[in-house]
Amino acid sequence: MKLLLKLLRIFFIFLVPIVILGAVFENIYINMDNGAEKYSWISLIAIFIFMYVLYRNKYQFNGWDEGKGKEKLSKKISLTLIIISAILLSLPLIFSYLII
Template identity: 35%
Template sequence: MSDSVHLTISEGKRKPPLKVHFILNGEMFWYSEGNKGVRGMKVMLSAILETVRVLVITVFLFILASLVVTAFFEDTTNINYQALIESNSYLFFLRCLQALGILGFIYILYRNKYQFSGWYKGKRMQRLSKRTTRVLFSISLVCTLALYLVVWFMVSVNQL
C-alpha cells in the first residue's frame, strides 16, 4: 500500500483551491488549480505520444535512408560498403558524418511538415525559416556526400 500526501490550499473566494496529490512511490503526481490539472495531464500525454511518434518516424526514415544510401554506394562504386569501412578506419568518421547528415534531413522534414500533423498542438509550433532550412539542408547534403567524395577520389587515384 502506498503512502499519499494531500495538500489543499485555498487562495481566496474568487480562485478555486489549489490541490496537490502525490503518491510517494512515484506512481502518481496530480496538480490542480481549477481545471488546469486535467489540461496539464492532457498536455503531458500528448507530449509523450508526440515523442513516441517522432522516435518512430526518425528510426523508420533513418533506416530507409541508410538502406538507400548503402545500395547507391555499392551500385556506383562496385565496392562492398561494410568491408570498405572496416578496412579504412578513418571512413568510419565519414560514415558517422553521413548519419548526422541524414538526421539533419529528417529534422528539416519534421520541423517543416510532420510536426503539424501530430498529437501535440503547442503555441510555439512554427516552420523553420527559409534561410535556416537552406543552411541546414546544405550542411546535411555536404555531410551526406562527404563519404562518397572521398571514396570516389580514392577510387580515381587507385588507392582502394
Template identity: 30%
Template structure:
C-alpha cells in the same frame, strides 16, 4: 490495499494529464519517425554507394549525421504540424536555415564520395 488512479490514464480527464499524455505520444511518434525514415534513407544511400562500387567503411557516421539533419528539417517543416501536440509556439524553420541545413546534410552525405575519390591527397 493499493488503489491505482486509472482514471488519470485515459483521454477523458482534463488538464495536465492529457497534456502529458499528448507530449509522451508525440515523443514516441518522433522517435518512430526518426527510426523508420533513418533506416529507409540509410538503406537507400548505402545501396547507392555499393552500386557505384564505393566502400563507405568508417565514414558511415557522416552519412548517418546527414540523414539525421534531413529528418530534423523534415520533422520541423512538415511532421510537427500533423501530430498530437498542437501548440501556437510551433513554427516552420525559416528558409535560410532550411537551405543551410539541407546543404550541410548533402555535403555530409556526399563526403565519403569526395574523400574516396580524392585518393592519396586525403589519406
C-alpha cells in the same frame, strides 16, 4: 500519456526514414565498390539533418499536439541545413577518391 504518444510519434518519424534511407545510401556506397562504405556513417548525419528540417517545417504541424512555440525554420536556415545535408551525402564518395 500524451507525452508518451508524442515521443513515440517523434521516434517513428525520425527512426523509420533514417534507417531506410541509411540502408539505401549504404548499399549505393557499397555497390560503387570504391571504399565509400567506410564513410557511410556520414550519410546518417546528413539524413538526420534533413529529417530535422522536414520535421520542423512540416511534421510538427500534423498530429494531435496543440502546444505553443511551434514555428517553422526560416527559409535561410532551412536552405543552409539542406545544402549541408547534401554536402554530407557526397562526402563519402569524395573521401573514397581522395583517401585510398
